[in-house]
Amino acid sequence: MSSTTASTVSTASTATAAPAAPAPSTTAVTAPTTAPTPRQVPAFWLALLAAPVAAGANAPVLILPDMARSLGVATATATWMVTAFAWAMAAGTPLLAALLRRRGLKPLLRLSTALVVGGTVLVAIAPWLPVALAGRVGQSLGGAGLVAAAMNLAGSARRMGVISSGFGVMGAAGPLLGATLTDAVSWRLAFAVSAIALLAVPAVARYARDAQPGEGRFDARGATLLIALATALILLPTAPLPAVAAALLTAVLLALHVRRRPEGFVPSTLLRSPLFLISAALGVTLSTTYFTLLFTVPSLLQDRAGWSKGAIGTGQLITLLTASALSWLLAASSAHLGRAAVRTILVTVGATAVATAAFSASGPLLLLAAGAAAFTATGANATLSVHAASATTPAQRPTAIGLFALSYQLGGAFGPGITTLLILS
Structure with a gap:
């Protein structure tokens, strides 16, 4: 993920200045007041x-x-x-x-x-x-x-x-x-x-x-079931069979709970929203790809290209920083590109990264694969989280962002597990 230049941050900060105070009225009639726009x-x-x-x-x-x-x-x-x-x-x-x-x-x-x-x-x-x-x-x-x-x-x-x-x-x-x-x-x-x-x-x-607090009664059972499901999924690489059984059981219980309480911790409207589901699915897929290549590419550089650990560390650092900067450009232009174009870019670059890492023996190309995966993961987090949030009402926006972030974070658990399987095989 990556950095932005000082000028970028300055531009973003300048754009958030508080609105100017209105000019005084020149008539005796009092103008209607409006609520101040939050900064x-x-x-x-x-x-x-x-x-x-x-x-x-x-x-x-x-x-x-x-x-x-x-x-x-x-x-x-x-x-x-x-x-x-x-x-x-x-x-x-x-x-x-x-x-x-x-x-x-x-x-x-x-x-x-x-x-x-x-x-x-x-x-x-x-x-x-x-x-x-x-x-x-x-x-x-x-x-x-x-x-x-x-x-x-x-x-x-x-x-x-x-x-x-x-x-x-x-x-x-x-x-x-x-x-x-x-x-x-x-x-x-x-x-x-x-x-x-x-x-x-x-x-x-x-x-x-x-900022004003939201409303709603906390759904403790829904939260517990979702955390149990996430825990089972995270344990998949270390204890596959028990984790699969626990994940299936918890998923069924969570689905039944959502039917009984559709406005609870996991809103049914989000589960029925194609925009949210596509965003979450792409988020976890691209995140998994990134974390897999993050841990796999150093071994491939050493085995296939004969690079030293120092060269690998330096090359990977530069590559990841560059990829993160490029991902900001994607995020900045995403509104003009449109959702379909953003998804196409992310999927295409992500698939190219996997194919390059699987078949290339060139050190620079392997680094490029790692950078491409970092670009897609960082870009997905920036753009798809906004897509996911727009799939629901403003009141449920924090919930949508939280559930999207959960799906994205699962990639951080799946990636190292897949890496272990690839290296051992």
């Missing part, structure tokens, strides 16, 4: 609110052995730090989006801040892996709330592109940043990078002070 949060603050979560998610990639030695566990066991973060992000996004809908922005920001701070403190002092896992879950849940807030405040594909590009930059830099902080200080500091997002909370709360 948009500048895109820079939205990107800062959400993007550090990507760095926090990817920071452990190169430092798991250091962390494992510190906590006295095997490196394979330490990978649960990654799995726990992915699970909490996937499950927490729709939950905290529901909080936004029912209570408004400021309660969401307060809870998310508390979770990030509490989780970061736990990771910093954790003497054992279970305590560190609890801290990672807290960090991820808080980050999910910040991401949900940023996505709901974006309002357009262009501004969503700034957020997704920020995700790309921080996600691409996360492993190198984590390794650098570990070498200089400690792996515990590397796990604290997501807390940078808290710098944006006061500004976002100030600009969005006019």
